[in-house]
Amino acid sequence: MQVDNINAVSSIARTYQYVESVQKVVPQVDGRDKVVQTNYVVTVYDNAGRISTTHSNHTIDWLV
Numbered sequence: 001m002q003v004d005n006i007n008a009v010s011s012i013a014r015t016y017q018y019v020e021s022v023q024k025v026v027p028q029v030d031g032r033d034k035v036v037q038t039n040y041v042v043t044v045y046d047n048a049g050r051i052s053t054t055h056s057n058h059t060i061d062w063l064v
Contacts, residue, residue, distance in 0.1 A: 014045070015043060015044070015045040016043070016044045016045070017043045017044075018041070018042045018044075019039060019041050020039070020040045020042075021037055021038070021039050021040075022037070023035060023038075028063070032063050033063070033064050034061055035061060036060075036061045037060045037061070038057055038058070038059045039059075039060075040056075040057045041056050042054075
């Protein structure tokens with residue numbers, strides 16, 4: 001019985017992920033400030049030869 005070599009799998013797509021944060025300060029009536037930070041996450045990947053993207057975001061806020 002002869003055993004042939006197995007070729008390495010090279011079809012795993014490259015994936016890139018970018019995170020962008022945006023902060024804004026919102027003055028409150030009581031004199032304090034509310035900081036609102038929104039984080040955007042974008043993922044770019046190759047899907048069968050086509051560039052595809054997904055995105056998500058979440059918001060954090062706090063008083064200072």
